[in-house]
Amino acid sequence: MDWVEDRETIGLALDQSLELTVRAPMSATLADVEDVLESRREWLLEKLYGLAEQAEPPYPKEFLSGEKLPYRGREYHLDVVEADVPEPHLSFDGTEFTLCVHGRDAAADHVSVRRKRQAVVDWYVRRAAAELPARSPRFESQLGLADVSIEIEVGTLDGRWGEYDDGIVRLHWRLLLAPVRIHAYVLVHELAHAVHDDHSDAFWNTVGTVIPDYEDSREWLRLNGNTLRI
Template identity: 70%
Template sequence: MSKQLTRHHHIGQTVVPYSISWSQDRETVSISIDKSLELTVTAPMTATSDDIESVLESRQEWILEKLYGLKEQESPPYSKEYLSGEKLQYRGRQYPLEVVESDVPQPALSFDEQKFTLRVHRFDAEADRVSVRRKRQAVVDWFLERAKDELPERSSRFELRLGLNDIPVEVGEIEGRWGEYNNGTVRLNWRLVCAPVRIQDYVLAHELAHTVHEDHSDSFWNTVGALVPDYEDRREWLRLRGNTLVV
């Protein structure tokens, strides 16, 4: 027979509640996360708190991948060479890419709501390693700027419903997660601009809910649910397809 005990594990600014199930039948400590993102530690009766914390610390990357959906079940697309005929994903839709030679000092991407156009110098027209790197940087720069323009604008209606005002929303490169809330500021991964708007809204609602609930408690998820009632479906989309949000 086992007993349950709830504690909290800290990964940077992220507080992860977990339940301990003490079992006479186990010899080692194991961890699991179910579909509701509840973390459970199963430990032998002889395990100490330090033993459990040591295992959690060794599995922090795995825990974050599960919680934030960055270790996806669906494989990412093949690496792009940024040639005509390839597609770029923007706000959940795939748009064709057309590469044209132009008198430009470096590659530049534009979008006309129907297709992407990548203007390149004739020396960048071929798919050699240097040219691919230069073209990719132009694509990343375009998506990053678009993300900085669009993603923060979506937070105002959630702030209003939470009784908040002018929460700073920063967009940039975030390693290992889609968003975070820290010291009064929401930070978002720029790659979210590739996702459907409903997925962008889920991540924003998730992070803004941390302004009133520090950890992933029942109260936290109730707040997220009040903002986006189908948050479980959106979270599952991100878990399964987040690895495809690449340029």
């Protein structure tokens, strides 16, 4: 347990390594912290159980032929070929990924792996930026947002799959690794915040009008979100 004294009230946070951080004011006593821990006992147990259930992140890739890359919930074979290219470049033909590399990047040393990984990530970011926003208009119509100005952005988010902020929906590019139904859930979830600020019953009812089984998708993300990595 890590105790950080940097706030006016006592707060608890539990990360994916199951390390508990307690943030408390300088004036807090050990007894104060123990009282908070006791009051949050059920929350801690539920959180610990949930994190322990989560799937482990995938083993780091070296981006060599024979490995597989995830896309829309499926795994596809990766073929690495040497070509006259200045930088590694990834392409996908619907059945297989091909990573073209210069001879100097064919090995699995640290620099080559980093360069190949960047090319792979760049492909996913471009693909996500093309695919994910294109699904929004249908959901906006279903949610009664056809006359509301909504902008969809795709990028990297810190600790979140999506967020809504004043007419802008931001989605994490790594969603493209998940099944299509997960894309839909996260997109509808964020669009619903154009109507409801918080996660009230009304909010979840709105999500449920478009994604009736949203609880299954939410649970899938909780258990498998760690695996959506390159």
